[in-house]
Each structure stands twice: as structure tokens, then as C-alpha cells.
Amino acid sequence: MSKILLNIDGRDVEAKEGATILQAAQSAGIGIPTLCHHEKLEPYGACRLCTVEAETRGTTRLVAACLYPVEQKLVVRTRSEKVDRIRKMILELLLCHAPNSRELQALADEYGADKGRFEKEASFCVNCGLCVRYCAEVKKKNAVGFVGRGARREISFVPEIAARECKTCKECFPLCPTEALQAAYVLADALSCFSPSSALGLKG
Amino acid sequence: MDSERIDQIIDKYQGEASSLIQILLEIQSENRWLPKEALMRVSEKLQVPMTRVQHIATFYKAFSTVPKGRHEVHVCVGTACHVRGARRVLDKVQEVTGIQPGETDSDLRFSLETVNCLGCCALGPVVEIDGKAHGKMSPSETAHVLNGYE
Numbered sequence: 001m002s003k004i005l006l007n008i009d010g011r012d013v014e015a016k017e018g019a020t021i022l023q024a025a026q027s028a029g030i031g032i033p034t035l036c037h038h039e040k041l042e043p044y045g046a047c048r049l050c051t052v053e054a055e056t057r058g059t060t061r062l063v064a065a066c067l068y069p070v071e072q073k074l075v076v077r078t079r080s081e082k083v084d085r086i087r088k089m090i091l092e093l094l095l096c097h098a099p100n101s102r103e104l105q106a107l108a109d110e111y112g113a114d115k116g117r118f119e120k121e122a123s124f125c126v127n128c129g130l131c132v133r134y135c136a137e138v139k140k141k142n143a144v145g146f147v148g149r150g151a152r153r154e155i156s157f158v159p160e161i162a163a164r165e166c167k168t169c170k171e172c173f174p175l176c177p178t179e180a181l182q183a184a185y186v187l188a189d190a191l192s193c194f195s196p197s198s199a200l201g202l203k204g
Numbered sequence: 205m206d207s208e209r210i211d212q213i214i215d216k217y218q219g220e221a222s223s224l225i226q227i228l229l230e231i232q233s234e235n236r237w238l239p240k241e242a243l244m245r246v247s248e249k250l251q252v253p254m255t256r257v258q259h260i261a262t263f264y265k266a267f268s269t270v271p272k273g274r275h276e277v278h279v280c281v282g283t284a285c286h287v288r289g290a291r292r293v294l295d296k297v298q299e300v301t302g303i304q305p306g307e308t309d310s311d312l313r314f315s316l317e318t319v320n321c322l323g324c325c326a327l328g329p330v331v332e333i334d335g336k337a338h339g340k341m342s343p344s345e346t347a348h349v350l351n352g353y354e
């Protein structure tokens with residue numbers, strides 16, 4: 001594997017070919033905030049909180065650090081004014097869905113996000129997909145998945161699988177950036193209305 | 205819909221996981237909705253996780269995971285139909301069928317949806333029932349047309 005030299009926040013960093021900006025930054029001890037990233041899972045790029053400025057051959061683009069592969073002479077800025085402004089906005093928007101999340105609260109303090117800027121519409125889920133992807137990729141059980149689309153997208157357990165697998169596992173709960181409340185609630189909901197003969201278990 | 209017919213449809217596509225959407229579309233068009241048993245059967249036969257089948261079945265508007273009526277009524281509320289009085293036509297449809305957009309009545313006679321343009325604005329206000337467009341509708345004519353469907 002050839003080495004790739006790049007520059008992150010003014011520091012020269014060496015990374016393996018195929019690594020992402022996030023991995024390069026982490027190995028150099030430079031922190032980039034993430035919500036939907038987990039080292040055991042495939043990069044997903046859902047939360048966009050890891051947005052950084054990446055400059056190649058004179059053009060600067062905003063990219064998701066968890067997805068963008070490093071390249072020679074790449075210049076990355078993780079805390080420019082523009083990046084901070086974008087993260088602040090993302091946090092303000094996410095906070096309407098999960099106002100009580102400690103992880104979001106801490107990040108909001110760091111980036112000066114106004115926690116009450118938008119009207120609260122607490123769904124307690126930011127659709128980061130950590131529980132869904134962990135169940136599919138690590139546990140290979142596929143007990144929890146997304147249903148719906150756009151503003152109505154939410155997680156949903158498959159009662160038949162959840163009744164069998166979830167009681168002893170629940171490993172997805174601590175992954176949740178909104179403090180696991182939602183997954184627990186949705187799981188309980190799925191199991192409470194489940195009887196093997198029930199025909200209608202799906203939401204419309 | 206019996207599971208034999210579902211198996212037939214799946215076999216028609218050689219049980220290819222990549223034909224998932226085609227299979228769901230075919231079940232949807234024959235059965236008018238996707239019962240959970242059908243989704244589980246498809247998931248099992250195609251070796252696609254139930255979570256993904258659910259995700260797809262709830263993602264596309266062409267699929268329904270709740271029963272649909274025998275007749276699908278689409279009332280156009282696009283700009284052209286709107287200025288020609290689509291609102292009153294829609295009110296009439298709601299009055300006759302007793303359901304709101306997105307709902308199905310308990311006799312499974314009608315399902316009602318609003319759409320934003322059917323592409324024949326000169327005929328506005330347009331009501332489409334089971335794919336047949338009824339143009340230049342007045343509220344009273346709407347009631348008359350709806351009563352012709354059993």
C-alpha cells in the first residue's frame with residue numbers, strides 16, 4: 001500500500017491509500033465530529049456532521065470526511081468558518097428531532113448552536129442508521145430497518161425477528177446518538193402488538 | 205391472494221433478488237395491496253432481509269401496505285385544476301365516498317388520493333378513476349360518475 005501525503009489543518013499527515021479523511025485525521029489526533037460513523041460499519045455519510053473543506057488543485061469542495069478517500073496533496077480544513085457554520089446549522093436542525101440528546105447538546109455548545117432556533121418536532125431519531133446498519137452488518141440479523149421516506153422515515157423492528165433475537169442482544173441501544181430511547185420504544189411497540197397470527201403488523 | 209400465486213410470480217422471475225421491485229409491483233397490481241404475509245414470502249424466497257423488503261414497500265408510492273379499494277380515485281389539485289375549482293370537486297368526492305385523501309372506505313369500494321398534475325390541464329378539473337380520466341368535472345357530475353362505480 002502506497003502512502004499518501006495530505007495536509008489537515010496545516011499539519012502534514014500520512015495516510016494509507018484508500019483511507020478516508022476521517023481516518024487520516026483520527027490517526028493524526030485531529031478530531032472531526034461524527035454521529036452516524038462507527039468503525040465496525042461501512043461509512044454511511046448520513047449526518048453530514050463530519051463535513052470538511054477539501055482542496056484539490058485549487059478548488060475547494062465541501063465533502064463528508066467519513067466517505068472521502070484521501071489523495072495526494074489534498075488540503076483539508078476541518079474548522080474553517082464555513083465548516084463551523086454548516087455544522088452549527090446541522091446541529092440546530094437535528095436538535096429539533098432529538099432535543100434531549102446529550103451528544104447533540106455537547107456538540108451544540110461547542111459550535112455555538114442555538115438549541116431553540118427551530119420548533120421542536122421530537123421524533124427522538126435522527127435517522128443516523130447506526131442501529132439498522134449494526135443489526136445488518138455486524139449481527140446479520142436484520143431485525144430493525146427503515147420504513148417510509150423523507151420526513152416520514154423511521155426505524156421499525158420486524159416483530160418476528162425481534163421476538164427471537166432482540167431480547168438477548170440489544171447491542172444497538174448504546175450506539176444511538178439520541179440515547180437509545182427511541183429504539184427501545186420502537187422495539188417495545190413492535191413486540192407489544194405482535195402475535196404470530198396477526199396479519200397487519202406493518203404501518204401504512 | 206394465496207401463497208401459491210405469490211410463489212408463481214416469484215418463480216416467473218427465477219427467484220432473482222434483483223427482481224424484487226418487479227415482483228412487488230406484480231403482487232400489488234393483482235392484489236391492490238401488499239399484505240405482510242406476501243412480503244414475508246417474498247423476503248424468504250428471494251433471500252432478501254425483511255427489513256429491506258419493508259423499506260422498499262414503504263418507500264414507493266406505487267406500493268401500499270394497507271388494503272386499497274376496488275376503485276382508485278385520483279383528484280387532480282394541480283394549479284390549472286385548482287383555479288378551475290378542483291377544491292369543490294374534491295369536497296364532493298369526500299362527501300360521496302366519506303373518506304379523506306389517502307384513505308380507503310370500509311367496504312373497500314374507493315381509495316382516494318390527490319395528485320398534483322395528470323398532464324391534461326385543458327380538461328381541468330380532472331378526476332381519474334382506475335386510470336380513466338374524467339375531465340371538466342362539476343361537483344354534481346362528479347357524484348354522478350362516482351355512483352357509476354360499484
